[in-house]
Amino acid sequence: MDQQSDVVELRIPRKPEFVSVARLAVSGIAGRMDFSYDEVEDIKLAVGEACTAAMTDAAPGSAAVPITIRCESGADRISIDVVDPAAGGRGGKSEQGDEPISRLLMEVLMDEVDVREDADGAVSLRMTKFVARDEE
Amino acid sequence: MDFSVTTRDATLANGQRAAIAHVVGEVDVYTAPRLKDRLLQLERDSVHSIVVDLTEVGFIDSVGLGVLIGGLRRARAGGGTVVLAGPNPRIRRILDITGLSGAFTVAPDVDAALDALAKEVSGGQAAAQGGS
Numbered sequence: 001m002d003q004q005s006d007v008v009e010l011r012i013p014r015k016p017e018f019v020s021v022a023r024l025a026v027s028g029i030a031g032r033m034d035f036s037y038d039e040v041e042d043i044k045l046a047v048g049e050a051c052t053a054a055m056t057d058a059a060p061g062s063a064a065v066p067i068t069i070r071c072e073s074g075a076d077r078i079s080i081d082v083v084d085p086a087a088g089g090r091g092g093k094s095e096q097g098d099e100p101i102s103r104l105l106m107e108v109l110m111d112e113v114d115v116r117e118d119a120d121g122a123v124s125l126r127m128t129k130f131v132a133r134d135e136e
Numbered sequence: 137m138d139f140s141v142t143t144r145d146a147t148l149a150n151g152q153r154a155a156i157a158h159v160v161g162e163v164d165v166y167t168a169p170r171l172k173d174r175l176l177q178l179e180r181d182s183v184h185s186i187v188v189d190l191t192e193v194g195f196i197d198s199v200g201l202g203v204l205i206g207g208l209r210r211a212r213a214g215g216g217t218v219v220l221a222g223p224n225p226r227i228r229r230i231l232d233i234t235g236l237s238g239a240f241t242v243a244p245d246v247d248a249a250l251d252a253l254a255k256e257v258s259g260g261q262a263a264a265q266g267g268s
Contacts, residue, residue, distance in 0.1 A: 016166035041226055048197050052165040101234050102198040108233050 042109035054084035062086030087123035154185040163200030184216025191222035221249035
């Protein structure tokens with residue numbers, strides 16, 4: 001995948017109104033690939049969930065730190081990293097109680113979900129969806 | 137797409153007060169608070185039997201679902217319930233994945249939702265405990 005993959009990187013302000021921008025951008029990329037309409041919608045929802053989680057889990061004083069969405073599209077898959085440089089180790093907690101639903105949706109809608117926490121407090125959530133093989 | 141929530145009064149077949157919340161647009165982390173405000177306002181007005189009309193909702197995320205769950209919980213506490221009307225197949229799928237199609241009564245349109253609401257509310261507390 002590495003040789004042929006295209007990378008699009010988007011940085012959005014940590015503001016709820018920009019989550020839809022991330023959703024639109026990623027669904028635009030997925031829409032150019034061999035995913036079905038439903039699969040593109042799945043990816044769109046999962047990306048929104050990841051961005052929302054990053055915003056609601058923000059550490060105090062991190063309002064000015066943007067969230068990075070890195071989208072890598074190859075022949076057989078799309079991988080999206082949602083990187084929150086200021087997660088503040090709040091993973092798992094949510095005031096609104098929507099965290100379990102959010103995580104469940106990402107796990108069900110994407111093929112792989114992996115969360116990585118760096119020593120400096122950055123949390124990176126990587127999601128991958130593979131293009132279904134369709135023999136003709 | 138613009139987001140809006142408008143509410144209107146309704147009277148159930150059994151004469152009980154109800155409200156229909158007509159939602160238009162995408163319900164996500166940005167817009168869901170507006171839906172929440174409307175549902176809270178209905179609660180303050182002592183309206184606990186509510187149809188949330190999703191016919192014109194193209195997208196809902198976990199925050200939006202959380203608002204619906206909160207509305208359902210408060211409505212049940214007040215002796216009523218929330219019925220969802222007209223979700224598109226995508227939203228139905230999300231309700232299934234999250235198990236919420238077991239918690240909510242989902243009707244194909246507003247009229248069917250009002251009928252379901254009348255049945256559930258007149259069914260009393262037993263219906264509120266259900267979930268099947």
